[in-house]
Amino acid sequence: NAAAGTVRQLDPRITASRKLSFLAYECASEIGVDLHSDIHVFLQDIGFPSGVLLNRICKDIQEVEMFHAQTTKIRDSLDFWVDGVVVNVNSIADFRTVGFVGKAPRGAVAYKYPAEQATTIVEDIGIQIGRTGVLTPVAHLRSVQVAGTTVSRATLHNEDEIKRLGLKIGDTVIVEKAGDIIPDVVGVLPSLRTGKEKKFHMPTHCPMCNSKVVKKPGEVNWYCANAKCFAIQQEQLEHFVSKAGFDIEGLGPKILEQLRAADLVKAPADLFILTREDLEPLERFAEKSADNLLQAIREKKTIAFHRFIYALGIRHVGEQTARALADHFGSIKRLLAATQEELQAVPDIGDVVAQSLHAYFRSTDGEQQVSSLLSHITHITHNKSTQQKEGRLIGKTVVVTGTLKHYSRDEAKEAIRAAGGKWSSSVSKKTHYVVAGADSGSKEKKARDVGVQIINEATFEQLLGKTKNS
Numbered sequence: 026n027a028a029a030g031t032v033r034q035l036d037p038r039i040t041a042s043r044k045l046s047f048l049a050y051e052c053a054s055e056i057g058v059d060l061h062s063d064i065h066v067f068l069q070d071i072g073f074p075s076g077v078l079l080n081r082i083c084k085d086i087q088e089v090e091m092f093h094a095q096t097t098k099i100r101d102s103l104d105f106w107v108d109g110v111v112v113n114v115n116s117i118a119d120f121r122t123v124g125f126v127g128k129a130p131r132g133a134v135a136y137k138y139p140a141e142q143a144t145t146i147v148e149d150i151g152i153q154i155g156r157t158g159v160l161t162p163v164a165h166l167r168s169v170q171v172a173g174t175t176v177s178r179a180t181l182h183n184e185d186e187i188k189r190l191g192l193k194i195g196d197t198v199i200v201e202k203a204g205d206i207i208p209d210v211v212g213v214l215p216s217l218r219t220g221k222e223k224k225f226h227m228p229t230h231c232p233m234c235n236s237k238v239v240k241k242p243g244e245v246n247w248y249c250a251n252a253k254c255f256a257i258q259q260e261q262l263e264h265f266v267s268k269a270g271f272d273i274e275g276l277g278p279k280i281l282e283q284l285r286a287a288d289l290v291k292a293p294a295d296l297f298i299l300t301r302e303d304l305e306p307l308e309r310f311a312e313k314s315a316d317n318l319l320q321a322i323r324e325k326k327t328i329a330f331h332r333f334i335y336a337l338g339i340r341h342v343g344e345q346t347a348r349a350l351a352d353h354f355g356s357i358k359r360l361l362a363a364t365q366e367e368l369q370a371v372p373d374i375g376d377v378v379a380q381s382l383h384a385y386f387r388s389t390d391g392e393q394q395v396s397s398l399l400s401h402i403t404h405i406t407h408n409k410s411t412q413q414k415e416g417r418l419i420g421k422t423v424v425v426t427g428t429l430k431h432y433s434r435d436e437a438k439e440a441i442r443a444a445g446g447k448w449s450s451s452v453s454k455k456t457h458y459v460v461a462g463a464d465s466g467s468k469e470k471k472a473r474d475v476g477v478q479i480i481n482e483a484t485f486e487q488l489l490g491k492t493k494n495s
Contacts (some may be wrong), residue, residue: 026206027106028045029439031043031045032045034316037358037421046074046105046475047074047076048069048074048075048076048105049065049073050064050065050075050356050363051064051070051077052067052068054065058117058297059116059117059118060111060115060116060117060322061097061114061117061120062080062115063081063116064337065077065080069159078109079096082115083112089108089112089136092110093110093136093138095367096110096138097138097139097275100119100138100308100342102247103410107138107175108137108138108414109135109136109137109138110135110136111133111134111135111136112133112134112136113132113133114133119132120132120133123393125490129433129435129436129439131431138201138202141171141201141202142171142199142200142201142211143169143170143171143199143200143201144169144197144198144199144200145166145167145168145176145197145198145200145311146166146167146195146197146198147164147165147166147192147193147194147195147196147198147210148166148167148194148195148196148197149164149165150162150163150165150181150187150194151163151165151227152162152228152232153180154231154232154233154249154254154256154257154260154261156257156260156261156263156338157248157257157338157340158167158248158249158250158252158254158266159246159247159248159249160227160228160231160238160246160247160249161180161181161183161246162180162181162182162183162184162187162225162227163178163181164178164180164181164192164198164210165178165181166178166179166198166200166208166232168422169200170218171200171202171208172200172202174202176200176208177200178208178247179200179208179209179210180207180208180209182209183245183246183247184227184245184247185203185245185459188224189211190191190210190212191211191213191223192213192225193218193223193224193225194222194223194224194225194428195218195219195221195222195223195458196213196214196217196218196222197213197214197217197218198210198212198213198214199209199212199214201214211472217296227247227396230352231250231251231254231256233249233254233255233256234249234251234253234254234255234256236249236250236251236254237250238250250392255285258283258285258292259278259281259285261293261338262281262285262290262293263278263281264336264338265336266281266296266336267336269335269344270332270335270336271293271325271328271332271336272325272332273321273322273325274297274321275314275317275318275321275409276296276318276322280318281448282294283307283308283309284299284307287303287307289303290424291397291464292394292397293336293394294394294397294398296322297322297326297401297402299318299319299322300319301315301316301319304318304319326401326402326403327402327403327404327405327406328402328404328405329406329407330347330351330355330356330357330404330405330406330407331406331407332347332352333357333402334347334350334351334360334407335347337385337391337394337395339378339381339382339385339391340381341381341387342378342381342382342420346374348456349371349374350371350374351407351409352409353370353371354371355407355409356398356405356407357399357405359457360386360405361386361395363382363383363386363437364383365379365380365382365383368382368383372422372447372449372455375451375453376453377451385486386387395461410464417444417445417488417489417490418445418446418447418488418489419444419445419446420443420445420447421445421446421447421457421458422446422447422448422456422457422458423432423441423446423448423449423456423457423458423459423460424448424449424450424451424452424456424457424458424459424460424468424472424477425438425441425448425462425470425471426458426459426460426461426462426463426466427461427463427465427466427469428463428464428467428470429460429461429462429463429482429485430462430463430482431482431486432482437460437485440489441489443489444488444489451468452468452475452477453475454475454477455475455480456475456477457477458474458478458479458480458488459477459478459479459480460481460482460484460485461479461480461481462482
């Protein structure tokens, strides 16, 4: 993440100042060796740093475990950040024999280190409001160093998670970074309480607009009932201009806040009627920067159909669902006219998503937002997603539940798509197979209830045209 952020810097001087280095680990062509370890030696010999001194050839899994434990202890003393080791089949021939799952080689596995933990104090619990109006409790922490960065905030997800942790304001807690990236409160140390800790209560009114908060049936989250809430509208605007949405360069959160504070933008469509005269009086907007932003907005008057759908911010509609809708309906006119039953007929869209879509397009706010946007959009383009033409799962929808022995969830998803099938996260009557691994849960039960065929991992591999050793 640090490297990716560095190379994306617009100012090359910042990139240069961070002194990125590169460790080579593979050759793109044959060099006449039989072992992967020899490739590292060759790379080192011709001048590429390849971490040869850190590598270890292990005879068995016990030696792998020992190496992992040893490097866990020295990771902080290395000249670069590392979050685990890669266990690689050393024989190049054997590596090729075990093959791939989708794009992932079976002969190489990332063996992550345990997440670094630290203790700190929860000084307060605040509320963050998302674009759908959901209220998310956030722990305000006494600043602490975790995995190389200072952590002062961590999401608590929802009220139920706070109850599960038994967390109070003032508690000493254990924090870690999930995947060495996202701060998370994983435990409370009640033995360190002083008696001054306070129980947290979810607010009965939105902290931003003071409207009542409501909990929807069957959900754990609380929502602001006011669709016009400032915080909700801000999040919706940020979603609209995001990379997967309209991707408008130069429109970050601070600029959007500035435009809203000046009463220039209340809804996404307002972006398309901004003028230079609107922008120039604002802080940080000279003539050139105003023109650049207006040009970036004008360029988005032609937009891809799936981006348009995603940018609307409809609940339960992510990038994949937006693409599926664009492919199925082909035009905004057909999508807007679709009944709930027609929406349910779209591959990978279940009852809940179809209901959410139908409710949005029939609501006054939804109709107004789409209509106002269409009045400014010149052209909505659509190139249908390419479909796999061959494979044993062509036209089949597959759900995976539980833990598989030979596949991670992402590997199973890639394998299904590579075989021409469609991955789905939910079971419906349109599902063809449910692959049940160890500790499978409610999805397997639902499959039985609706009469969907349940298969084990061995049968799944047969459908993929593979065996456990292929």
